[in-house]
Structure formats: structure tokens, C-alpha cells
Amino acid sequence: MKKILLILIVLTNTVFASLKVDTSYSTLGAIVKEIGKDKVDVVVLGSSKYDPHFIVPKPSLLSKLRGADLLVINGAGLELGWLPPLIQNAHNRDIKNGAKGFLDISHSINMIDKPTSVSRAFGDVHAQGNPHYSSDPHQVIVIAKAIANKLIELDGENHTYYEKNLANFTKRWTLFLKSYDMDAKVCRGKKVVQYHELYNYFLKRYGVESVGNIEPLPGISPSSKHTLELIFKMKKNNVKTILQDVYHERKTAKFIADKVGAEVKIVPHDLGSVDKSDTLEEFYNTIKDQICQ
Template identity: 65%
Template structure:
């Protein structure tokens, strides 16, 4: 009987799943599930355990993209190294550039760190600005609204359901943010360095100052000269926290920590990067590991 009941639930869920949504990364995927509910099936293309700039373009992703009704991408150049060739091979007119089935979230998020000029001499910079906005929990509200509007556009028959899901989610998320922001007031005077500028949106939101990066330039491996200079900066400014992501090498951060007495905190850049299963757990881990 239990098997029959489970099968019934599964079939019922599939019957209501009228839209296939692909998201390039997990945080957007979690928001899409909240807004779409039982009316959508969400597939996350990029693993959170790897560098988001260089997701391996596996053949299995082609089938997922081919059947997608909606593709939600981060944008701002973050997927430039892996998504375009997959889209060409997937041959899905619903999610081509300029189609209704493509949602570029960077068009809705106010981007920071926009470079005044673009040159290879500055490393792998993003011409449109820093694409790592998912670290800011307030951006979740922007994502939710953009996704709700897009779902209504593509599936107006279920407009009331999407609107209801959106209202319920944003109500609970605003309550979460109120408590989260109150707790983050204890961290406003923190000083940090990062490996890569993955957490600028979070740091800006909560007035935490970053004194530099372990990378001398975006996408460039650390050199001895730069590492020594960063150690001196940290000593001179009393920086005692290094934000290390899950996918870059950790040897350099460990060396710098030994020379400065700093603490190395492993910070997830996306939901699931270190095992987090919910949006709340993802952002709580960022806060806890920075503020402890």
C-alpha cells in the first residue's frame, strides 16, 4: 500500500509539472522551485562544487537544455566559458538568446565592480560587473520577482498560483532577512581578504571591508611576490580573516594564515557547495563562518 501511495503522489506531481526549467546554478534553482511549486520541474546544470566559470559541458546537459521551456542564467559573463556551445548544440528555439524562454538574471540585479576599461592585462575580468551576486541574501527577492514575472508570461493560465507562491515565499523570506540582518550587525567591523572576489555583494551589504585577494588578478594564480605583499597588507591593517572558497587550492591561504595569525574560513559560493540543502542553510553558513 505504501508503494502504491508513493506512486500516486509521484504521478500526481508529474501531472502538474507543466514546465521544464533549467537553471545554470543552484541558488537560482532553489528560488525557481519556490515560485513554480508543483507546476515546474527544475534542473540545475552546474555543480556547486566546482568553479562556476568552468562547468564541464557534459553531453548529458544537451538533453536537459533541449527539453527546457525556460532557461534561467546568472549572466554577466559567468557562463561564457561553457554555456554558449551547449545552447548551439541543444538546438532549442525556446531558450535561444532573445527568446521568451531565456531569463538572464543579471539584467535585474544592480551589478557592482563594473570595470572602467576591459583588457587582458587586468586578468579575467567581467565587462558588465561582478557576476557573483548570489552571495547577497537580499538578491533572492530580486530573483523571486523576476522568476514570477517570467513564469506568468510563459504560463498565464497559472498566474494566480505563481503570484500566490511568490507572495508566500517573499513574506517568509523578509522575516528571515530581518533576523539575518540583525545578527549581521555584530560583524560590521570585520576585515577580510578573499581568494577570488566571490563575496563582494555580501561584504558590501554588511559593511565588511575586503583588503585584497589571494589572486593577483582575477583568474591568475597567486605569485610569491603578490603573496608577500598581501601578507604585509594584512599585518598593517590587522586583517585576521581569509575567505577561502571550496574550489580553489587551499595551500596559499594556509601559508598566509600561518604568517599573519589569520583564520581561514571556507565559505560556500552557491547553495550546495558544502552540503547546504536550503537557502536558509546556505546563507547561515556564510554568516556563521565569517562572524565566528
């Protein structure tokens, strides 16, 4: 009897020791795991194989949101096309915008490409600035701190656990960045064209010049007029690299590459979207290698 009771106590503790954390994307999920470790159960809502602006809002995501103690989002409009109706229909007060269990990481980030006036010059999907800040490995520490603060706020009893994990992770990541930045020196001065402006934070950090985009505006499909102008611009600037993600059509990039003698590089936009991008280190190394080699 005593044994059974003991097992029950252990089981109950194991079950209730975890905070259920939902994140919109895989990179955020991996950072939550680094800080929360055994104290969190992480669910990633949006598969990294799809366009982060337009994840399919499957009904199965509702039950995941219903059981969550914390929802961590990228913010800056990246989830606007799919997540708000899901949050609305999940009826979980704890994770609604503004609730204690809601964390918008973009509030901790220095956003770039912010529109200076109210116009659609940056397209509909980047109306609040460029939301793809996680392409820059230096943002990882900023994200980790924001997550640690939120976990401590929700689960103060375990604050030393989260603080220790944050300290260890920061130490490991700082070392990683040191050699990463050294290696990334080869990127400086390189010229590239992107399909969608997914890598602006990386390009800015490491001095890569973005000469143009296959999309005329973020979220707008390529037109033949724009494609011909881009080919002309690439020839004039001697651009030999096109950055392509896994979820947009590849025909346009191939067509342009054939015309100008450029190479199409498949670059991960989120953890797990391509081979060799399953850990944070692999993900950032592959971004660097694909863009700069």
C-alpha cells in the first residue's frame, strides 16, 4: 500500500511539475526547452515546412491551445494570418493577448525595416517591420532572457532552476557566437537576392548586401515585369546567389538563376525546415553556410 502511495505521489509530481508551453514556431520551442528543460512540456504549433505567415489553422491546434499555461509567439505580425482565430476559439483565458500566460517576443527585439509612414510600401505581411528576427543568432540570447523572465513569473518556486539554465545556456551560446562571428567574416560584402525577406537580420548583422527580392513586396507573388527588372539588376551588380526557402515555389528562382548564371541556395527559415537544421547550432550554421559559401 505504502509503495503504491509513493508511486502515486511520484507520478503526480511528475505530471504537475511541467508547465505546458505552446510556441508558434520551432526555433522558439527549442529555446523554451533550453531554459525550461524538465519543467516544461513544449508544443510547437506551426510546422517549419510551411510559410510561417500562413500556417494552416487545423482544429487539432485548438486542443493544444486549450491545455496551455503559456503561449510564446514571435509577434510583429508573423502569426496574424492564422493564430488569432485559434486563440479566440480555444477559450483559454490564461493565454490570451495581454494575459500572464502570453509572451510576445517581438516586444524585446529591436525591429528593422519598420515602415516610416502608414503605407503599404512594405507589403501587407510586414506592416509592423520585418518579423523574421530569428535569422540572426545574436537574437537567441535576447529571446532566451525574455522566456526565462516569463517562466520565473509563472513558476516563481523554480526561479533558481530557470536562472541556472539561462546562465548555462548564455555561456554556451556566447562561446558559439564567438566562433560563429569569426567564420561569418567571409560573408561581408557578398551580394544576394532573396525570395522573401526572411534573412534581413542575418544580412545586416554580417554585412551581406541584399540587392533585391523575387517578391515585388513581402507576400506578393512575382510578376514577369518585376522578374525581368530583377534579372537586369542582378547582372548589373554581379549577384550570383539567390536565397530560397523551403515553402515558396522554386521555378522563378531557377528561371532567374539560369538567366544570370547564379546559384539557388535553400536556406532554413526555422528549426527543422531543411536537413542539418535540427538543433539551434545546426540551424544557424546552415544559414551561414548556405548564404556565405
